[in-house]
Amino acid sequence: MALSHSTVVSHGYTLPLCRYSKLHLLSQPSYLPLHFNKNVKRLESFHLPPPSAAAAASSYFPIDVEYLKREFSGHGATFEDIGETCVAKLKLDNGSSANVMLTRGMVTSYKVKVWHGGKVELLHTWVEQEEQEEVVIRGGVSSAFSSSDDTEEWSLHGITGDSENCVQVELRRSDKKIKEIEMKQIITLRGDTLSIELCVANKGVSPVSINGCSLVSYLTVSTPEATYAVGLEGSDFVDKTPFLPRFGLVQGEEEEEDKYGLSGEEESNYKQLSEEMSRIYTLAPSSFTIIDRGRRNSVVVGREGFEEVYMYSPGSKLESYTKSAYVCIGPSSLLNPISLDPGCVWRGVLHIHNPNS
Helix, strand or coil, X not given: CCCCCCCCCCCEEEEEHHHHHHHHHHHCCCCCCCCCCCCCEEHHHCCCCCCCHHHXXXXXXXXXXXXXXXXXXXCCXXXXXXXXXXXXXXXXXXXXXXXXXXXXXXXEEEEEECCCCCEEECECEEEEEECCCEEEEEECEXXXXXXXXXXXXXXXXXXXXXXXXXXXXXXXXXXXXXXXXXXXXXXXECCCEEEEEEEEEECCCCCEEECCCEEEEEEECCCHHHEEEECCCCCEEEEECCXXXXXXXXXXXXXXXXXXXXXXXXXXXEEECCCCEEEEEECCCCEEEEEECCCCEEEEEEEECCCEEEEEECCCCCCCCCCCCEEEEEEECCCCCEEECCCCEEEEXXXXXXXXX
């Protein structure tokens, strides 16, 4: 049994326009993930208050922010209600911070200390107004599965750690189309690294193939002209039509076919991203560096489990220092699906490392 192929889902989150005033909350403040055995609190250990009749009648259950504050205080996380969902604000004593939209499983902010003593935002997130008085949050870091329903929500499973060393948020969800598929996302903030880990388990009795899995990050930059990818020389690549909704495809549309262009080998070890590009790198190193000469900082992008790296740059044709000033990079399985035998678990990780502190 295989999951049907469809367009990769949207990397955005929709909120009613009346909630726009609270969206400012989203931008406030060895790679192996750490799993803490001490100070662990998981939601199944507690009794949540039963939902109201109105909540039970809908597919969305409001998050009790006051409950989260009581149960997870002291773990390096605070919580903010933005109306339709809740933002978990993770913060370490060294100044690093990250914001996570819980039901979406979307990281909307990652701030780090840099060599000159200040803090910089490494992720690019913006808000667009769409039809029917809705605003859509774009960018950040989020996962995508081409076979899954994008409206499906993650649920908070637990928070571990503390503000001194590491804070870890665990989210879970099941696939609505194939009930045997269970997914877990672990978001870990350490001193100089943000890691997003995906675990997909096949609980069924038949093999499953998962198409279009990716962990896409929008990295904020000054200008594409000032941005370089370092360390990709010799990596094979395939040019691909941009798949992100921001660039033409809308959630729910079906592609007639996967469209791939030229293939080749990266010739530059210091590749300038001034030209528009949409490319899947294969046989790439497990980590490489993005240097922004305009902001005088760099980011190391690493991966585990994934065999490919997707990279998109809007190029210099778009305005600089605006919502278009970013590059989109993340590990993916767009060319080759992930195959899972019964009882097997697949694990893939994106690491965003700050080497500038």
